[in-house]
Amino acid sequence: MLRYSADLRTLFFVALYFGTLAFLWIATPSELGAVDLRWAIPAYLVLMVTSFQGAVSTHNAVHCPIFKQRSLNKVWQVVLTLTYGHPVSSYVPGHNLSHHKHTQSRRDVMRTTKARFRYNLLNLLFFMLACVPSIMRADSSYAKAMRTRHPKWFRQLVIEGVALWAVQIALFVVDWRKALLLWVIPHLYAQWGIVTMNLLQHDGCDETSAYDHSRNFVGKVVNWFTFNNGFHTIHHMKPGLHWSLAPAAHAELVAPHIHPNLDQPSLVAYLFRTFVLSQRRTYDGKPYAPTYDGPDEEWIPEPRETREDLGAVGYDELNEQVAHVPAPQA
Numbered sequence: 001m002l003r004y005s006a007d008l009r010t011l012f013f014v015a016l017y018f019g020t021l022a023f024l025w026i027a028t029p030s031e032l033g034a035v036d037l038r039w040a041i042p043a044y045l046v047l048m049v050t051s052f053q054g055a056v057s058t059h060n061a062v063h064c065p066i067f068k069q070r071s072l073n074k075v076w077q078v079v080l081t082l083t084y085g086h087p088v089s090s091y092v093p094g095h096n097l098s099h100h101k102h103t104q105s106r107r108d109v110m111r112t113t114k115a116r117f118r119y120n121l122l123n124l125l126f127f128m129l130a131c132v133p134s135i136m137r138a139d140s141s142y143a144k145a146m147r148t149r150h151p152k153w154f155r156q157l158v159i160e161g162v163a164l165w166a167v168q169i170a171l172f173v174v175d176w177r178k179a180l181l182l183w184v185i186p187h188l189y190a191q192w193g194i195v196t197m198n199l200l201q202h203d204g205c206d207e208t209s210a211y212d213h214s215r216n217f218v219g220k221v222v223n224w225f226t227f228n229n230g231f232h233t234i235h236h237m238k239p240g241l242h243w244s245l246a247p248a249a250h251a252e253l254v255a256p257h258i259h260p261n262l263d264q265p266s267l268v269a270y271l272f273r274t275f276v277l278s279q280r281r282t283y284d285g286k287p288y289a290p291t292y293d294g295p296d297e298e299w300i301p302e303p304r305e306t307r308e309d310l311g312a313v314g315y316d317e318l319n320e321q322v323a324h325v326p327a328p329q330a
Contacts, residue, residue, distance in 0.1 A: 006244035007066040010057050010227065017050035017083050024182050032177055049225075051186035054083025055194035056226050062091050063235075064242050074156055078163050084194070085168075085187025087160035089153060093142035094135045098299050099198070100239055104207035107299035109134035110195060112203040113290040120278040124271075128195040134296050135195075141300050200270070201232045204282040211258045212283055216250065217267045223247070230267070233258060259283050 002008070024043055028035055058080045060066075065073040077088040094109050102108045114130040115123035147154045171179040206212040217223070217230035229235075231246035233254045241249060255263065262283050264270045273279050282288045 001067050001069065001072060003064075003066060003068055004242050004244050006242070010060070010066060013050050013053045014057060014079065014083055017047065017054055020047045020050060021182060025178055028178060028182070030175060030177065032181065047182065048186050048189050051084055051190040052193045053225065053227075054080055055190040056229050058084060058086075058088050058091055059095065059194060059229070060227060060243050061088060062096060063239050074159075077156065078160050081160040081164050082167060084190035085164065085184070086191060087157055087164060089157040089160055090139045090143070092153075093138045093300070096239070097142070098138055100236065102299055103213060103236065104202055104205070106294055106297040109138050109296055110198045111293075112199050113293045115199060115203070116290060116292070118278075118289075120280045121275045123199065123280075124196060124275045127199045128192045131195055131198075137296075138300070145300060197229070200267075204280065204288040205262065206283060211254060212262060215262050215264060215283065216254075216258075217264050217270065218250075219266055222267045233262070261285060 020043055024040070024047060027043075028040065058077075061073070061077060061080060065076070067073045067076060080088050098107060098109045104111045104113070110131050112127070115127045117123045117126070143154060143157060146157075168179070168183065171183050200217070201215050202213070203215075205214055211233060214232040214236050216232055219230065223230045228243045228246040231250045231254075234241065234246050234250045237253065238249065274281070280288045
């Protein structure tokens, strides 16, 4: 049923999220102050990490669905919706159609020029808040337009939203304290993480360049847990490429051409240097302090009735330029 056996890893971590959520819900007493922190803290960290992985899996699913059957992919989107607390279908307008098509321009609702604190750590913490109003407006405008142009897509969005709110309301009715701690907070962390990754991957890069438009984090450990999300240049070049093919495609098509500063070997070192020490730099090492570039520009004039507008770039096929790269086994 899977298009790539590597997605067994995706299934495992999504299952781990739900298993951890169920364990913590059952094992945590209603009086939260009585919880045994020796097991609760590690389990809670697993819940937070796997919720973020659900957001990464959502990103992967809207570019390259994991199942061969469309019906299973629709069910999978409902499942992923519950892992990070937002309808998967609504990821399409802000990410696929705004960010990918108009990277770092005023039509990109997640452009990093919206982060303008002097101390860069504040940009890391609050970048999502700077983007949320634009994302919500884009989601609303796109959904309104697609209601009549693509009713199947709109119906899937509604199904995901209804499922999310039904579970959410039920959990709050059963125990609002647990729901807040075990449901809402991990989801907010996942949403913050997936939006904020844009700041790491594009800030100070050259959106006009064929190769220097994105920053990559090439460490093996971080990419194993994030499904190769660190290989971002090749993702922008070939959005429909399955994540398991990204390292080989990066080595062949990107690494020989990209500026060496854009292949970062350590995510932790980059975070410390860039945000804690507040060394905000362009990709070629110059100090970077963006100024206000104006309000968002309209990027949804008339949604065309194409698969591209639905965000299904590369739904049924791999990009021919990297099709010869074998898919790694799980």
